[in-house]
Amino acid sequence: MSVKERDPLTGHQTTGHEWNGITELNTRVPRAIWLFIAITHVWALVYWVLMPAWPLVNTYTKGLLGRDQQEQVQERLVAANAARGEWIDQIAALTPDEIRADDSLMRHVTQTAPTLFGDNCAACHGSLAQGGPGYPSLVDEAWLWGGDDETVLETLRVGINAPHPESRYAEMLAFGRDGMLDSDQIGTVVDYVQSLSGIGSGSSPTAKEEGATIFADNCASCHGEDATGSQDLGAPNLTDDFWIYGSDDDTMFETVFNGRRGWMPAWEDRLTLADRKMLTIYLSSLKEEPANAD
CATH class of the missing domain: 1.10.760.10 (Cytochrome c-like domain)
Structure with missing residues (x-):
């Protein structure tokens, strides 16, 4: 196939390739494109000389302008x-x-x-x-x-149960895990505490009285006799509707059985x-x- 043939419409030489009657033209790259390529190469060369660019073994070329982006x-x-x-x-x-x-x-x-x-x-x-x-x-x-x-x-400064020497400290005892209360007693005192904030249907008078006794013997020293808590000790109020871990039966049983020890840095x-x-x-x-x- 000859590449010397010319397209009759454009006058460009053909490559000699043809597909389904369409002839491929051997069109030259426009001069503007070559100009842009030349400019970008020259610019890259100038940038390499003026600015930090080339990595060396232990350092890099500093460039004639000595510009350092880290310093900037x-x-x-x-x-x-x-x-x-x-x-x-x-x-x-x-x-x-x-x-x-x-x-x-x-x-x-x-x-x-x-x-x-x-x-x-x-x-x-x-x-x-x-x-x-x-x-x-x-x-x-x-x-x-x-x-x-x-x-x-002050709380932000020292944290809660944090390594800071002046940190605020508070911990809920593990009454079940450490053998201070059995499961039945924990269930009874949980029902009692829930009744203080209006959660659940309430216990029988006898169970409520038993729960009050368990609470007075084990919980009142931190949470207060009226269960409204103590900000001096970081002990929460148990008569409102704000609960950090939850107020459902399972969560409260877990809290009393295994205790809680929050932390803030x-x-x-x-x-x-x-x-x-x-x-x-x-x-x-x-x-x-x-x-x-x-």
């Missing part, structure tokens, strides 16, 4: 920290109420605190701070140690004082305007 990022971080340093220092020095009274500082808190919560707290307490089994809700009023600013700041070495104050203010706002669960 570090410089930007330093500049960003310097820009926020002034208001960060103010937040660290002021009380939460004083911060709330300053509109400019509150704008920073509003912009920063949700991210702090999402990065550090949401994994346990949920993105809406409503908690879940084993993790308390932060949008209700049932705070084990108290929900005022000072208490929340101490944030003193992981978050700055300003960060902890912003989180405290943010949590307070969630209690004032609880998020709606869908």
Whole structure:
């Protein structure tokens, strides 16, 4: 087959290939394409010379301009920290109420605190701070140690049952596992506790009296004689409708039988004082305007 034939319409030479009456033309690559290819090669060569590009054994070519992106990022971080340093220092020095009274500082808190919560707290307490089994809700009023600013700041600082030397400490005894109560007694006291918050149909007067006795002998020292709990001890109120682990029969039996020991890390070495104050203010706002669960 000859490639010297020309297409009568375009005047281009053909390759000599034909499929179903369609002849393949030997069309040249447009000059503009060659120009663009040449420009990109020249640009790549210039970039290799001017900028860091080629890896060597223990280092890399620095380029004639000496630009280092790591140094640029570090410089930007330093500049960003310097820009926020002034208001960060103010937040660290002021009380939460004083911060709330300053509109400019509150704008920073509003912009920063949700991210702090999402990065550090949401994994346990949920993105809406409503908690879940084993993790308390932060949008209700049932705070084990108290929900005022000072208490929340201290809890964030030292944690609960954490390695911090000043950590808050609380533990529910394992009454069944350690042989302090048998299964029947645990069932009786569970029914009694459920009756205090209006759960279930209620026990007979005799069973209720027996449950009250078991409660007084084993539980009242932490939860109080009236079962309303103690924030000094981190013991929850058993007469309301807020339950960390659940209020059904099986869960409560498990709680009394094997005990509970919650844990929260101490944030003193992981978050700055300003960060902890912003989180405290943010949590307070969630209690004032609880998020709606869908």
